[in-house]
Amino acid sequence: MTERYTQRSVRGESTKRERERKDERFLIVINPVSRGGNALKEGMWLLKELRKLNIDHEAFVTQNPGHATTIVERWVNSVDCVVAVGGDGTANEVVNGIKSGGGDRKTFCVFPAGTADDYCHNVGIPRNRSGALDVMLNGRDRKIDLLKYNGRFAVVQLGVGVDAEIAYRTLSHKKIRIPAYFAVGLRIVFIERLQHSARRMRIEGENGVHEGRFLVAVFGNAPLYARYVYWMPEARMDDGIINMSAVGPMSPIPAWFLFLRCFNRDYRSDRIIYDSGRRFKVFLEEESFIQVDGEVYKYASGETLDISIEPLALKVRVPSETPIEAPFVNP
Ligand SMILES: [Mg+2]
Numbered sequence: 141m142t143e144r145y146t147q148r149s150v151r152g153e154s155t156k157r158e159r160e161r162k163d164e165r166f167l168i169v170i171n172p173v174s175r176g177g178n179a180l181k182e183g184m185w186l187l188k189e190l191r192k193l194n195i196d197h198e199a200f201v202t203q204n205p206g207h208a209t210t211i212v213e214r215w216v217n218s219v220d221c222v223v224a225v226g227g228d229g230t231a232n233e234v235v236n237g238i239k240s241g242g243g244d245r246k247t248f249c250v251f252p253a254g255t256a257d258d259y260c261h262n263v264g265i266p267r268n269r270s271g272a273l274d275v276m277l278n279g280r281d282r283k284i285d286l287l288k289y290n291g292r293f294a295v296v297q298l299g300v301g302v303d304a305e306i307a308y309r310t311l312s313h314k315k316i317r318i319p320a321y322f323a324v325g326l327r328i329v330f331i332e333r334l335q336h337s338a339r340r341m342r343i344e345g346e347n348g349v350h351e352g353r354f355l356v357a358v359f360g361n362a363p364l365y366a367r368y369v370y371w372m373p374e375a376r377m378d379d380g381i382i383n384m385s386a387v388g389p390m391s392p393i394p395a396w397f398l399f400l401r402c403f404n405r406d407y408r409s410d411r412i413i414y415d416s417g418r419r420f421k422v423f424l425e426e427e428s429f430i431q432v433d434g435e436v437y438k439y440a441s442g443e444t445l446d447i448s449i450e451p452l453a454l455k456v457r458v459p460s461e462t463p464i465e466a467p468f469v470n471p
Pocket residue numbers: 285360361362375376377378379380381382383
């Protein structure tokens with residue numbers, strides 16, 4: 141059964157916080173299994189604050205994968221702002237619900253409670269509770285592009301390759317996600333033969349074709365991914381362009397160093413193929429692991445990813461100090 145919390149503000153009653161948007165109504169969608177099960181605690185803190193501040197909202201706790209999309213589809217048109225409490229996977233489900241529910245004029249916000257929180261890092265939403273609440277209530281609205289692939293939307297990035305394989309193999313370690321990523325990553329790189337993780341594919345873009353075996357090919361909307369890695373340093377969230385970064389088969393030690401050097405946002409490597417455009421088609425020539433905003437899927441050989449960009453397709457709430465004219469990237 142869906143837990144539902146309701147709080148309606150009394151019109152005319154003053155709130156503790158001076159807010160421009162006094163009549164705004166929020167839909168809060170909490171994914172209790174995010175951040176190793178700690179997201180529920182974050183969500184409960186948020187609901188307590190909203191009640192204290194007399195902020196009009198509806199809140200739901202999701203019960204299973206896909207539930208966030210269903211909730212948002214149903215409720216998006218009776219609220220002004222939809223808030224995902226969880227990580228990038230939750231953000232992805234909520235955004236898909238906003239789009240399929242016809243909520244194009246509604247605002248999307250995230251209250252970070254995930255493991256990587258790549259969306260929040262990229263748009264500058266702080267990971268501390270009061271900072272994130274402040275963005276939600278007092279932030280600025282602006283539009284970002286969305287990536288579309290095979291009829292669904294991705295918010296930050298989607299990728300094919302060893303990163304998705306690592307995520308797939310850490311699915312059972314929800315509570316120790318980051319150490320598990322490093323452990324499985326080290327295992328694949330140093331113990332198993334890294335070359336075995338490279339997959340044969342054909343990537344067709346506007347600037348040409350990249351064909352061969354790739355360890356990782358990521359298509360993104362934002363520079364930072366996997367929390368620390370500036371894998372697509374040139375990517376912007378509102379430029380109407382998809383950025384791709386791919387790397388072919390490499391031996392373990394250089395691959396590990398390449399990964400670590402991408403922690404520096406100014407680093408560029410001639411081992412990485414950088415490309416960009418408004419559309420990419422990926423033909424998978426072997427069974428492959430795909431991750432979309434951190435959620436992992438296995439695709440069979442012969443399947444195709446058709447990736448395009450929907451310019452300025454989502455209204456998002458970001459910190460008010462973000463200059464509106466600046467390229468949309470976390471400073
Ligand atoms: Mg872009």
